[in-house]
């Protein structure tokens with residue numbers, strides 16, 4: 499179990515944010531850190547990894563103290579046994595895939611490294627250089643490399659955000675599978691609600707530097723829209739008058755929808771406005787695509 503209770507004053511875009519998070523992250527549970535930009539999600543992961551020093555607080559993993567401001571304990575990142583995957587696939591370009599994994603291991607063990615590649619279906623790539631791989635393949639190797647460190651906790655900072663929708667969806671499945679096989683405490687930063695829904699057992703939703711909501715994705719997100727059957731968040735791309743009605747074009751994830759509005763609803767919508775699109779009663783048609 500990873501137990502954190504951390505305080506840090508962050509220099510936010512509009513002023514100081516008093517960041518405080520207290521949470522226990524159990525092993526085998528996939529956690530998503532969710533919240534608006536600049537709220538401290540990445541900083542939380544960096545503090546757990548030892549790449550950033552909290553102002554005060556404690557971090558404890560399975561009873562081992564990684565950080566304790568009152569006792570002056572602050573283990574180096576190398577001693578914390580943390581696997582970290584960033585969005586920019588930080589692989590060593592001059593090393594083959596297998597060498598990348600070996601480099602990450604504390605005790606070099608080629609058999610173990612090859613086994614990880616095998617379990618993750620990456621055997622065929624083991625002698626390739628990262629520069630010859632696609633974005634999706636590079637991110638799978640970055641994940642394999644993080645696993646090769648035999649971490650106690652896996653930290654994923656928007657690992658799929660630079661990928662196209664199809665690759666992203668495939669890698670979401672793979673992330674889930676990898677998490678289930680290795681049964682680590684996994685903490686992933688994501689902005690994407692559908693991704694959060696698909697992957698997470700638990701969501702930690704941060705707002706104004708504090709925990710705003712915490713629980714299963716269903717509890718955390720659907721309780722926000724308890725009266726509607728369907729609700730999606732999107733952004734207004736266009737809003738125009740057609741005869742006596744207004745039609746707003748709204749981007750929701752990778753989908754664009756048109757919504758008919760009356761003047762009172764349309765009047766405050768400008769391009770770029772964030773909106774929630776919901777409906778209380780309709781019979782959706784679900785088709786396999």
Ligand SMILES: Nc1ncnc2c1ncn2[C@@H]1O[C@H](COP(=O)(O)OP(=O)(O)OP(=O)(O)O)[C@@H](O)[C@H]1O
Pocket residue numbers: 507508509510511533534535536537538539540541542550
């Ligand atoms: N060491 C630090 N000291 C003070 N402020 C910091 C420090 N590191 C980051 N910040 C500030 O804290 C705020 C939160 O940054 P962070 O990258 O953690 O946010 P985020 O929620 O991950 O954002 P995004 O979703 O855009 O990646 C930013 O305004 C950043 O400038």
